[in-house]
Amino acid sequence: MNKKVLERHEVPVADTWDLESIFSNDEQWEQVAQQFKERVSEIDEFRGRLDESSNILFRALSKQLELEEQLGKLFTYAHMRHDQDTGNSYYAALQDQAYGLMSILEQKTAFVTPELLAMDPKVLDALVNEKDELQAFAHMFDQLKKQRDHVLSEKEEELLARAKEALLASSQAFGALNNADLEFPTIKGEDGKEVQITHGRFVSLLQSKNREVRKAAFEAVYATYESYKNTFAATLSGQVKGDIFQAQSRKYNSAREAALSETHIPLSVYDQLVETVDEHLPLLHRYVRLRKKCLEVDELHMYDLYTPIVKDVDFSVTYEEAKQKVIEAVGPLGEEYVNRLKKGFDDRWVDVQENKGKRSGAYSSGAYGTKPFILMNWQDDVDNLFTLAHEFGHSLHSDYTRSSQPYVYGDYTIFVAEVASTLNEALLHHxxxxxxxxxxKKLYILNYFLEGFRGTVFRQTMFAEFEQLIHAKVEAGGSLTADELTREYYDLNVKYYGEDMVIDKEIGYEWARIPHFYYNFYVFQYATGYSAAAALSKQILEEGQPAVDRFLSFLKTGSSEYPIDMLKKAGVDMTTAEPIKQAMQLFEQTLDQMEELLEN
Incomplete structure (x- = not known):
């Protein structure tokens, strides 16, 4: 682990993402942004005219998509420049400009959906049948029809579009505080020397073999969050209220219903996830007991959850070694998939190293017409190796989709977003x-799988319970104070981890550092996606080419079909609890493997 955090200009170009492939420099971005402002009014000529003719309808939709595609490139460049150095005020302003352009476009195009829904369905069908080019929008029109009861008048849609920028304020404030302003203290590392805690280093410190290092890092991080608890409570409360405002404005019964309706996911999918995981919490309690036994401690604390329970295993992984491991692991998906992966490494999709001010964590991003970029904050460990495989799953999903679908279907819904990424992890584990x-080392990997499952299925489901709880509380007229958020979050940890775990009071403040609570009911899909990926990876390894073909077809589908139907064609039915149960069986089997290996 490097003790010194690099400044952005000190990072080698080869380890940075190729944003110049979008715009050659900031000046070009500024020029295109200005042109966009001037051109966005071109959509005005179609206002009130969509039912005039098939040609007018096609031109209007084409103009809207053209502007959206250009905005996607502008936004991608701006937000990724900002993420690579969140302390850079110029790029913060650039990102603000991009949000402003997004708001302008949404205001200008606010008439489109209400006009389409105001049409007599027979008139719309006739227009579509008149012009072959409109057939490409058939699925989009079908989606619109399903949203008919929740689309407002033109003036109301425009007002909501104007409000969107203000509604983003809580999330942006959280990001600025968490990534740019928040500074963690230094502690003594394993070598006895001072090391500054960062977002990127925190998990690595929790994985330390030295329990005092783990404890010190844990307490220092959550003491920092505790000192800002009221500010974080205000940002999270603002986000929840914004979610509810938008849901109520569109006549939904709840924020959760509004969020899931965007991808046509039944509420029962969410509920059966929570119920099925709750039924299987004894498996998590069994894992906690195993961890306590292996670590040979009288009390197992929350800061003991990340350290490997296999002692004295040197399993560091450099970035170069990680690249080769990922390439080898995805071999069962075939030569074409492997070659696309290699291209990603060669063409600078990945921003590798941590630097001062860089956004924490990891993600895959990009837009139609750009490379599917990946943000990392590389540390030489197995966790980062699996994260790299995970993010490349996202990026290759994007690459397949964008090269196979027109812009209108050139993205995939959040419900299927975690399937390809988690499948890559499953293949790496195998x-x-x-x-x-x-x-x-095999014990280490078995434990890594169990810990990954804990973090992805059990923990994300706990997040889903918390997210539903805080939204329901506000929807019932309650408020969210820092103390109440901390108490509710602490109690969920008690339920999930059981009596063999000491639930340290500091974990109650973890809600303050979770960015996904600002994503409007996103987190449950990590658990459902994991379950789908577990089933699909099993099919790929056992069936071979037929299962591979189904999976690659799934990657190419984009959003041209409903996500539930896409997954059924790929080989898994998420409308039942069966995939969650199968995932739990896999967890239990791996637990059996590890216990057996430990006894031999």
Whole structure:
């Protein structure tokens, strides 16, 4: 682990993402942004005229998509420049400009959906049948019809579009405080020397073999969040109120119903996830007992959850080694998939290193017409290796989709977003188990899987419970104070981890550092996506080419079909609890494997 955090200008170009492939420099971005402002009014000529003729309708939709595609490139460049150095005021302003352009476009195009829904369905069908080019929009029109009861008048849609920028304020404030302004203290590392805690280093410190290092990092981070608890409570409360405002404005019964309706996911999918995971919490309690036994501690604390329970295993992984491992692991998906992966490494899709001011964590981003970029904050460990495989799953999903679909369907819904990424992780786990001869390293990987499952299925479902709880509380007329948020979050940890875990009071403040609570009911899809990926990876490894073909077809579908239907064609039915149960069986089998290996 590097003790010094690099300044952005000190990072080698080869380790940075190729944003110049979008705009050659900031000046070009500014020029295109100005042109966009001037051209956005071109959509005005179609206002009130969509039912005049098939030609007018086609031209209007084409103009809207053309402007959206250009905005996607402008926004991608601006937000990624900002994310690479959140302390850079110029790029903060650039991102603000991009949000402003987004608001302008939404205001200008606010008439389109209400006009389409105001048409007599027979008139719309006749227009579509008149012009072959409009057939490409058939699925989009069908989606609109399903949203008919929740689309407002033109003036109301324009007002909501104007409000969007203000509604983003809570999320932006959280991001600025969490990524740019918040500074963690230094602690003594394993070598006894001072090391500054950062977002990128926090998990690595929690993985330390030295329990005092883990404890010090845990307490220092959450003491920092506690000192800002009222500010974080205000930003989270603002986000929840914004979610509810938008849902109520569109005549939904709840913010959760509004969020899931965007991708046509039944509420029962969310509910059966929580119910099925709750039924299987004894498996998590069993894992906690195993961890406590292996670590040989009288009390297992929350800061003991990330450290490997296999002692004295040196399993560091450099970035170059990680690249090769990921390439080998995805081999079962075929030569074409592997070649696309290699291209991503060669063409600078990845921003590799942590630097001062860089956004924490990891993600895959980009837009139609750009490379599917990846943000990392690389540390030489197995966790970062699996994260790299995960983010490349996202990016290759995007690459397949954008190269196979027109712009209108050139993205995928959030419900299927975690499937390809988690499937890559599953293949990497399988590759390790099949190729590792070292018993201790195999135990390490088995434990890594169990811990990853804990974090992805159990923990994200706990997040989903918390998110539903805080929204329901406000919807019932309650308020969200820092103390109440902390108490509710603490109690959920008690339920999930059971009596063999000491639930340290500091974990109650973890809600303050979770960015996904600002994503409007996103987190449950990590757990559903994991379950779908577990089933699909099993099919790929057992069936071979037929399952591979189904999966690659899924990657190419984009948003041209409903997500539930896409997954059914790929081989898994998420309208039932069965995939969640199958995932739980996999967790139990891996737990059995580890316990058996430990006894031999």
């Amino acid at each position: 590759h390790f188990i099949e190729t590792l001869d070292d018993k201790e």
